[in-house]
Amino acid sequence: QVHLQESGPGLVKPSETLTLICTVSGDSVSSYYWSWIRQPPGKGLEWIGFVHNIGSTNSNPTLRTRVTVSVDTSKNQFSLRLASMTAADTAVYYCARGPRDGYSQAFDYWGQGTLVTVSS
């Protein structure tokens, strides 16, 4: 069974950079694409970006200048860095497996999510 677990700070100050890590078990990050998705309180889902071990990455055009997604195969983890945080970035951040080629670019496994609040 594939399991994903997010870790990182629950509170970030405005203008700081958020760093989150997703630890994967039951699968290898060397396979598939892996993504970050967020959900502001009471609102909908927003895809942030994805990474593949072969070096392919991409991100939401609205966040692209602030987003870095990378993978660490030695630890079976992937990470998100989101720069210049503001209150609008307050959200539950999920890591997920996907987009999956054989699943019409869907996300088939998700972490439990971690709430990140931006406040001074």
Place this chain on the structure above:
Amino acid sequence: SYELTQPPSVSVSPGQTASITCSGDKLGDKYACWYQQKPGQSPVLVIYQDNKRPSGIPERFSGSSSGNTATLSISGTQATDEADYYCQAWDFSTLVVFGGGTKLTVL
């Protein structure tokens, strides 16, 4: 940028069929997938490639797509199906796109 539009809410009586729509320009030319999200939980994939169910998803959940609209149908709706539902598609310019979500209420 590509956008997907869902109704904010849909209500259904227990045992009836619930239909949730997702609209986007030429959505029928792309593949749509659907997620169920219950309060305080992570989204769960219930339909992919318009009408395929992942392992473990009840047959009550089905999907269809044509023209500009994809539809998630839940037959024999149960109280446990009450949740938020999100559609998602892939667009080659915007990449991953989610709809705004639909709150399904089972009255």
